[in-house]
Amino acid sequence: MDLTFNARELAFRDELRAWFAEHDPGEEPLHDEDLHYAWRRDFQRRLAESGWAAVHWPREYGGRGATLTESAIFFEELGRSGAPLPANVLGLLLAGPTIMTWGTPAQKERYLGPILTAEEIWCQGFSEPDAGSDLASLKTRAVREDGGDWVLTGQKVWTSGAQYSKWCMLVARTDPEAPRHKGLTYFLMDMEQDGVQVRPLRQITGEREFNELFIDGARVPDEGVLGGVGNGWKVALTTLMNERAGLAFFLQVRLRQTLDRVIAEAAAEGLLEDPLVADRVGELHLKAEVLRLTAYRGLTAVEKYGQPGPEGSLTKWMWSDTNQQVTQFAAELFGPRALEAGGRWAYEVLRARGNSIEGGTTEVLKNIVAERVLGLPRAR
């Protein structure tokens, strides 16, 4: 057991810190989503110019071949620097690694570069109105015209960033006769065509982070099939396995920053003298530290054994729970001023409600823990 960074990891972090010190992301544009997105996109471009956009990618694709620990360090430092999550986060974390795993040489050549530079943004077309946690029940159809393009029809939902995206990684049913998990195919779909309509969904914060996609006769050439026809479930699992990696460390740091902000404001108002308040602070500090330590245990497990231990399934659940508690604590402490429309705390309180739904609901995560980690019978 050694909870210190080794010389290589320290050097990596110091180099990164030096870079962040020289590259101020500038003032975060609030209250205008398009400007905000442009800010994130610009910052990713600057990361890419210095080779920092995707440290976990192999060098041959423009990454740094970083270890998992280094990748965690990257996301921690990104979080602590005040820089935004790269605009093309879904491309960097999901589409890129999936294409590297399943793509043909031509696909890798075509798609990976513009992901790094944020020149081409990616979105994820998995969920549907009737296929959320139960992804294999998806209904979007793809039919191949005689030896030509695939023609897609259906509807996707919760598609973050679709309004800015050039490409969509999408799973559709190509063989309706096959069993649920068979007969699916993974497509790389061009968003810039008439057959694809994007309708923003307004969320409880008032923002439009995600969208509905209406797909009516959209075309994907055969070169846009990833991993082979009928192999979509397996390819999608590659994407989903990447979904919770790396990001955990960014979220963990942001959670800590939010908690520090609550504590600093509470201290400024003299609220920490109240033992009841102090008790809650101690409890939330404990939870934030448990999350951080457990995330590191998970990292070691993956590095040493190639798969996470029982702790690996817990961190997303811990994070969403704790982030909701921290933001709710702010609302309790600061009263009306924390609930003023347009205010920062009001935003945080509302946005946190999505945490236990996005990327796997807590209920589904508990089912996964129960069935796969604890070996309990399939839930009813």
Next chain:
Amino acid sequence: MDFDLTDDQKEIKGVARELLGARSPFAKVREAAESERYDQALWDEIVSLGWPGIAVAEEHGGQGLGAVELAVLLEELGYACAGTPFLGTAVAAAVIDAAGSKAQRGRWLSRLAAGEARAGVGMRELIADGAHANVVVVVEPDGAQLIENPETEPFRAIDATRRFARLRDADEGEPLQGGASERVHAAVAAEVVGVSQRALEMTLAYVKERKQFGVPVGSFQAVSHRCAQMLLHTESARSTAYFAAWAAGADVERLPEAAALAAAAAADGGREVAASAIQAHGGIGFTWEADVHWLYKRAQLDAALLGGGGRHRATLARAAAARAAAPGTAAPRSAAPRTAVPRAAASRAAVPAH
């Protein structure tokens, strides 16, 4: 960065699990508890294996290993809920080794390591293994002290698997150096990890077996989600207990906060898990015959030995406030040659733009 036991530590854990599984099944635990005695044969074997001196330097007849190895053994003895004076003796020995004076080390370590003397740990009104102890480590709000040849009287706690005592008068001992209390708390927290793990495993076995409405009750989400929550508490206690054990050996500067994290997680988490075990066992879980109550009672007394979660949360609140108050001022700890699991960043960084 390697947040995992070493192969040697895993070996120790495996040997302990196997030995205790064979020598101290619940039938033995029950026998010892109901007769209000320790399992002498088991203790003799533990002594012959050198476990009481696991964290005592070799020059004093110990194994020369550290706080993590001690934590691993405590976890396994907690898992077995074994009736032995291991906690008091081994933890006091480790504390004297790390925070005792030269004279104290000379007087006690070789005798404790050899099982010739017994020790207790706790607080004035609750000393684990204190009944026939030759020496006790007493945790007080302003530090810990070592009381030699203490005057104690037995205290019958609900946890009958362990012999408790309390100090009879206001005996004053000699103060131990800093970190002694934290080492006691880290050790008790390690035991709680084992208690929780056992309670979880017993519960899983039961809910897979027990059928109602024609199916195993573990297939009902109300039950399975409770089990998932038990895992979350257990792993939270484990993450913090291992961190504290590591800090006790490798980074004592961080021990106070690490021990408070471990103690706060263990005090409440252990009770929660053991209580859930009783609930998930249904009516059977409330009977003397089912063995989960030994774990529940052990978890209660361990929480009491830790002084409850509240005092540790108060410590954590002060630590958190100190961090949050120093944004951008202190140099990042990172500059230090040896850097632990990075402290959450923001602790030292400027509060970000939003």
